[in-house]
Structure formats: structure tokens, C-alpha cells
Amino acid sequence: MAAQVVAASGAAAAARPLGGGSGADGLRQSPRLQLGACASRERWGGAAAARARRGSQAVSVISRAPRTEAEVLPLSPGDDAAVKEEANFQQLKAIQQLATAANGVWSKPNVRRKTKIVCTIGPSTNTREMIWKLAETGMNVARLNMSHGDHASHKKVIDLVKEYNASHADNVIAIMLDTKGPEVRSGDLPQPIFLESGQEFTFTIKRGVGTDTCVSVNYDDFVNDIEVGDMLLVDGGMMSFLVKSKTEDSVKCEVIDGGELKSRRHLNVRGKSATLPSITDKDWDDIKFGVDNQVDYYAVSFVKDAQVVHELKDYLRSCNADIHVIVKIESADSIPNLHSIITASDGAMVARGDLGAELPIEEVPLLQEEIIRMCRSMGKAVIVATNMLESMIVHPTPTRAEVSDIAIAVREGADAVMLSGETAHGKFPLKAVKVMHTVALRTEATIPDAETPADLGQVFKNHMSEMFAYHATMMSNTLRTSIVVFTRTGFMAILLSHYRPSGTIFAFTDEERVRQRLALYQGVCPVLMEFSDDAEKTFGDALSYLLKHGMVKDGEEVALVQSGKQPIWRSQSTHNIQVRKARRTSRGRTGRRTRRSVVGHGVAQAAGAGLGGDEMVRQGGRGELEEDGHCGEETKDVTGDDGFAHKNCYGVLAGSDLR
Numbered sequence: 001m002a003a004q005v006v007a008a009s010g011a012a013a014a015a016r017p018l019g020g021g022s023g024a025d026g027l028r029q030s031p032r033l034q035l036g037a038c039a040s041r042e043r044w045g046g047a048a049a050a051r052a053r054r055g056s057q058a059v060s061v062i063s064r065a066p067r068t069e070a071e072v073l074p075l076s077p078g079d080d081a082a083v084k085e086e087a088n089f090q091q092l093k094a095i096q097q098l099a100t101a102a103n104g105v106w107s108k109p110n111v112r113r114k115t116k117i118v119c120t121i122g123p124s125t126n127t128r129e130m131i132w133k134l135a136e137t138g139m140n141v142a143r144l145n146m147s148h149g150d151h152a153s154h155k156k157v158i159d160l161v162k163e164y165n166a167s168h169a170d171n172v173i174a175i176m177l178d179t180k181g182p183e184v185r186s187g188d189l190p191q192p193i194f195l196e197s198g199q200e201f202t203f204t205i206k207r208g209v210g211t212d213t214c215v216s217v218n219y220d221d222f223v224n225d226i227e228v229g230d231m232l233l234v235d236g237g238m239m240s241f242l243v244k245s246k247t248e249d250s251v252k253c254e255v256i257d258g259g260e261l262k263s264r265r266h267l268n269v270r271g272k273s274a275t276l277p278s279i280t281d282k283d284w285d286d287i288k289f290g291v292d293n294q295v296d297y298y299a300v301s302f303v304k305d306a307q308v309v310h311e312l313k314d315y316l317r318s319c320n321a322d323i324h325v326i327v328k329i330e331s332a333d334s335i336p337n338l339h340s341i342i343t344a345s346d347g348a349m350v351a352r353g354d355l356g357a358e359l360p361i362e363e364v365p366l367l368q369e370e371i372i373r374m375c376r377s378m379g380k381a382v383i384v385a386t387n388m389l390e391s392m393i394v395h396p397t398p399t400r401a402e403v404s405d406i407a408i409a410v411r412e413g414a415d416a417v418m419l420s421g422e423t424a425h426g427k428f429p430l431k432a433v434k435v436m437h438t439v440a441l442r443t444e445a446t447i448p449d450a451e452t453p454a455d456l457g458q459v460f461k462n463h464m465s466e467m468f469a470y471h472a473t474m475m476s477n478t479l480r481t482s483i484v485v486f487t488r489t490g491f492m493a494i495l496l497s498h499y500r501p502s503g504t505i506f507a508f509t510d511e512e513r514v515r516q517r518l519a520l521y522q523g524v525c526p527v528l529m530e531f532s533d534d535a536e537k538t539f540g541d542a543l544s545y546l547l548k549h550g551m552v553k554d555g556e557e558v559a560l561v562q563s564g565k566q567p568i569w570r571s572q573s574t575h576n577i578q579v580r581k582a583r584r585t586s587r588g589r590t591g592r593r594t595r596r597s598v599v600g601h602g603v604a605q606a607a608g609a610g611l612g613g614d615e616m617v618r619q620g621g622r623g624e625l626e627e628d629g630h631c632g633e634e635t636k637d638v639t640g641d642d643g644f645a646h647k648n649c650y651g652v653l654a655g656s657d658l659r
């Protein structure tokens with residue numbers, strides 16, 4: 001099968017055929033791929049290593065997940081799950097109170113996990129029963145590792161996840177396809193061999209060798225890229241080999257750390273990236289599979305520069321595929337290009353396994369912090385991956401260090417934390433998700449609300465939607481409310497997530513694709529809902545939904561945001577923030593409630609009623625807001641300049657588009 005890839009520039013702009021080799025052979029550098037624009041042509045050489053070292057010195061550090069009934073408190077009386085959840089909550093609360101004298105730790109508006117959980121699906125979890133259980137335990141994103149399995153087995157998982165999503169209005173799982181990338185692996189062995197420290201061992205590019213003293217490598221340039229004195233690592237450092245000499249087709253090594261060598265093991269050279277293109281023939285084939293099956297994300301392995309991201313995005317545009325691109329930072333060569341790579345992408349994964357093999361291991365936590373910081377400052381999603389609960393592959397309980405590792409990623413502000421072998425082939429996949437959920441939830445409860453949300457830099461100053469996301473965050477943090485947002489593209493919900501408000505972001509969308517995608521973002525609870533032409537009806541329906549599902553309590557206030565790139569009901573491009581009280585009424589609809597209202601053009605204005613004007617100005621403030629002095633506590637219908645009646649609104653900030 002052939003398809004066209006539109007390359008970004010230069011010679012590589014020629015159409016690129018897809019398909020072809022898969023499996024280990026997909027790694028062979030075909031002449032076609034060597035011409036591609038996607039590959040940094042750096043060798044596993046000194047220059048790359050030096051750049052990586054420089055990059056890592058410049059680096060400083062930082063990081064966050066799921067859903068469901070399990071996170072929503074309290075639920076409606078009579079609901080068993082709610083009763084259990086309430087009991088759990090009370091227990092946790094009691095533990096917490098015993099453990100610390102600090103006040104207010106549990107005083108968040110919603111005891112709902114914000115940091116999302118990515119689960120790799122493999123032999124332990126690829127059944128309908130296990131996908132359902134993982135979803136109910138806390139999985140938010142299902143990861144398909146294209147290094148393993150075939151298209152038929154991955155399609156089965158995709159179909160199961162979509163079936164789950166279709167049958168669960170109150171929970172959603174995103175699908176992430178992780179490319180194999182230019183992995184360098186040793187070849188097949190008839191049986192595992194045991195290598196002693198100090199003995200000699202040879203790697204060869206000759207095919208089909210697998211003896212006690214020599215094994216094949218699936219990468220033709222292996223010998224060219226490697227130098228005498230290099231340290232070769234197997235499985236990220238489980239075994240290591242010092243390169244002593246090389247011939248035209250073989251590399252002779254001394255075993256430094258011995259052990260059992262099995263078939264098809266991962267090989268890295270410390271400090272160097274392979275000269276292979278980031279997207280191999282097999283990857284293009286898998287990417288097309290992702291387009292055909294409408295996955296939500298690609299996690300692209302071994303990205304070294306931004307060019308490959310542009311090339312993939314051009315291809316996705318050419319086939320009208322709305323799939324977001326997460327770059328995996330795991331290659332030594334990627335470090336000097338971090339800024340441009342992340343700028344080109346929709347998010348990044350700190351792929352600590354290969355990162356800690358290509359670079360000195362002590363750089364990993366520093367890079368984790370730096371990558372999270374960079375993604376946060378640029379408004380991109382960020383995932384921390386690998387070894388998070390490694391011991392739970394075989395044990396039912398984690399090490400304390402693993403628990404701390406999750407807590408650190410959550411505190412650093414990651415959107416998501418990831419499980420690999422723990423859920424793919426581990427003995428305790430559900431326990432691992434539970435531990436991750438509990439640790440994330442507990443850690444989040446101790447993170448103080450930011451007095452001021454992080455500034456997204458220049459962007460903030462230029463765009464109305466950024467300004468409204470900022471002020472909605474300020475307002476919801478101050479009033480301790482959740483945020484309700486309506487979005488057709490996901491843009492406004494993602495923007496709000498980047499400001500990390502302390503309350504949950506309930507993101508209502510009428511697009512299932514958007515609902516699925518938003519499952520990755522920190523603090524976002526996506527909900528699929530038809531939008532009515534009548535904005536007020538839609539707002540009422542949204543609040544009714546939240547009340548019905550126990551996501552807000554009767555009488556609770558929420559901050560409702562109307563902004564974003566494309567107006568839904570915003571006449572004259574007016575943006576606004578309203579504070580509303582969700583009320584159950586005998587008609588089952590949300591009722592009328594006290595209101596404060598203000599609308600305006602050009603600059604945001606605020607009505608201070610009920611909050612006290614000064615406070616409202618301070619919340620929304622930054623000196624541009626004007627108090628209009630409305631102080632009524634009683635319900636009044638007010639028509640704003642966006643043309644609809646703010647019947648249920650209690651406070652409104654509004655502004656028209658400055659763009």
C-alpha cells in the first residue's frame with residue numbers, strides 16, 4: 001500500500017511513499033529515508049555528545065491525571081459508590097489530619113485527581129474486561145507501543161477503548177500511539193546467554209548471528225557510529241560493554257556489567273544518538289494505521305529536531321487528520337534543540353528509559369524538571385514516563401522511592417504520569433493504577449493554590465482568550481470554584497489547564513474527538529454534550545449535568561467561561577466570565593439565582609455585587625477592570641452585550657475581542 005507524505009521543505013518536499021518494511025528490518029536505512037528531511041544526520045559521535053553535554057548543563061528542572069466516580073465527591077445520597085467514596089474520603093481525611101497539623105490541605109473545591117494516568121496496554125490488559133477495569137480504576141490515556149504487537153492486536157484495543165467511551169458518558173479514555181522509532185536492538189538468540197564481567201563479547205552487523213560470544217545488531221551503521229572507548233548499554237544499563245576495537249562489520253567489547261542477555265534487547269551508546277531518521281518506514285506505516293483508526297495522539301520516539309515534527313504535521317494536514325503530536329525526549333541529540341522541538345509539537349514526553357541510557361543517569365531528574373518547566377511555559381502538555389512503579393511489575397506494593405517519584409512529577413506540574421510494563425505485562429496492573437491515583441490525589445491536595453496563575457508569556461498579552469483563561473483562573477482560585485467552559489476545538493479548555501486552576505475544569509464539547517483528546521490534560525474533566533442554539537439553555541443543561549452526576553453540589557458556585565478562538569454564542573466576539581450557583585429545582589433544571597453582572601467592550605469590567613466590588617476588581621483586576629457597583633442579591637435578568645439574558649448569572653466579566 002502506498003500513500004503520500006508531504007515533506008516540509010527542500011529536497012525532502014518530494015512526496016514520500018509510506019509503507020514498506022516493518023519490524024526490525026524497518027530500521028535498515030533505505031536510500032529513500034536517507035534523503036528524508038526528518039533525520040538529523042548527526043552520528044553517534046563526539047559532536048552530538050558534546051552538544052548534549054552542553055545542553056544538559058544549561059538545563060534546570062519540574063511535572064501531573066484520571067477521572068470518574070472515584071474522584072467525584074460527594075455523589076447523590078443512596079448511591080453505593082458515593083457512600084463508599086465518601087467513606088474513603090473521610091478515611092483519607094482522618095489519615096491526613098493525623099499526619100500533619102497543616103490546615104486547609106483538604107479544602108479544595110473538588111477532591112478530584114487532576115494529574116492524568118497513561119497506561120500501556122499489553123498482554124496483561126488487552127481484554128475488554130481489563131480495559132473496563134483500568135478505566136474505572138483511573139486510566140485516562142491508553143498507550144499502544146508499536147514496538148510490540150501487530151496492527152490487528154492494536155486495532156482490537158482501539159475498538160475496545162472506543163466502545164468503552166461510547167458507553168460511558170461520564171468517563172473518557174484517549175488513545176496514544178507510540179512509534180517504535182529507530183530503536184537499535186540486538187538480534188535473536190537461540191536461548192539467553194550469561195555474560196561474566198571482564199569477558200570479551202562481539203556485536204556484528206552480519207545477519208543471523210547468535211552465539212555465546214557474538215550477536216547481530218539490526219542497524220547497518222552501528223560500526224560506523226561507534227568509537228573505541230564508547231560505553232554500550234543493554235536495556236538502559238542492565239548490562240554494559242566497553243568498546244575495545246572494531247573491524248568493518250564488528251565491534252569487540254569487554255563486558256563491564258554482566259548478566260543475562262536475551263533476544264532483541266535495546267542497545268544505546270552512552271552520550272550518542274543513532275544516525276537513523278526519527279521516523280522509520282515502519283513508523284510511517286504505523287502512523288497511517290493511526291490515521292485510519294483515528295487515534296488521538298502520536299508519541300513520536302527519538303525526535304532529534306523540529307523538522308521531523310513539521311514533516312509529520314504536514315502529513316497529517318494532507319490527510320485531514322486531527323491527531324496531536326507528543327514528542328518523546330529520549331535522544332541525546334534532542335537536548336540542544338528542546339525549545340524548537342517542543343514549540344513545533346503539542347506536547348512532550350520525558351521518556352526516561354532511553355534518556356537515561358543516552359545521557360548520564362544523573363541528568364534525568366534535571367532534564368525532567370526542565371522539560372516540564374519548558375512545556376508549562378509554552379502551554380504544551382507534558383508526560384513523565386518510565387519506571388514509575390517498576391517494582392509493581394512483580395510485586396503488589398511499590399517501593400517508597402517509586403511513590404516519591406510520582407509525587408515529584410505531580411508537584412513539578414506534569415499533565416500526566418505513565419505506566420509501561422506495570423500495566424502492559426505486569427502482574428498487578430490495577431493495583432499499579434490505584435497506587436498512582438492515590439499518590440497523585442494525595443500529593444495534589446498538598447499543593448498550595450497559586451496566588452497568581454503562571455503567565456504564559458508574550459502570548460498572554462496578545463490574546464483575549466489567554467486573558468480570560470488567566471482571569472477565570474484567578475476568579476475560581478479566589479472563590480474556590482470549579483470552572484465550566486464550552487469548547488468545540490478543545491482550545492479554551494487546554495488554555496485553562498495550562499494555568500492550573502485549583503478547581504476542576506469541566507469542559508463541555510459537542511465533538512467526541514475533542515472529548516477524547518482532553519482526557520490527557522491536567523485538571524480537565526471533558527463532557528460530551530449537544531450545544532443548543534440557545535446559549536442560556538446550554539449553560540443550564542451543563543449545570544444540570546454536573547448536579548446530576550454529583551460533580552457539583554446543590555448551591556455550589558462555578559465560574560463559567562465563554563472565550564476562545566471561535567465564538568460559539570459570543571455575538572460581536574464578546575468574551576465573558578460568569579459566576580453562577582448551581583441549583584436543583586423541582587423541574588430538574590438549574591434554577592434562578594442571585595446574580596452580579598457586568599459586560600463591557602475592549603477592557604473587561606466587573607460588577608462587584610456580593611463579592612464586594614473591591615474584591616471582584618482584585619480578582620479579575622490587573623487594574624483594567626472597572627467596578628460598576630451592582631450589588632443586588634436578588635435574581636434579575638440582565639442582558640449583556642453578547643445578546644443573551646444572563647438569567648442565572650451571579651457575576652459576569654466580559655470583554656470584546658481585541659484581536
Ligand SMILES: Nc1ncnc2c1ncn2[C@@H]1O[C@H](COP(=O)(O)OP(=O)(O)OP(=O)(O)O)[C@@H](O)[C@H]1O
Pocket residue numbers: 120121122123145147148149150153266353420421422424425
Ligand atoms: N502490544 C504489546 N504486545 C505484547 N507485549 C507488549 C505490548 N506492549 C508492551 N508489551 C510488553 O510490555 C513491556 C513493557 O512495555 P513498554 O512499553 O515499556 O516497552 P519498551 O519500552 O519497548 O520495553 P522494551 O525495551 O523491553 O521492549 C515490553 O517490553 C513488552 O514485553
Ligand SMILES: CC(=O)C(=O)O
Pocket residue numbers: 328330350351352353354355385386
Ligand atoms: C517511554 C520510553 O520510550 C522510554 O522511557 O524510553
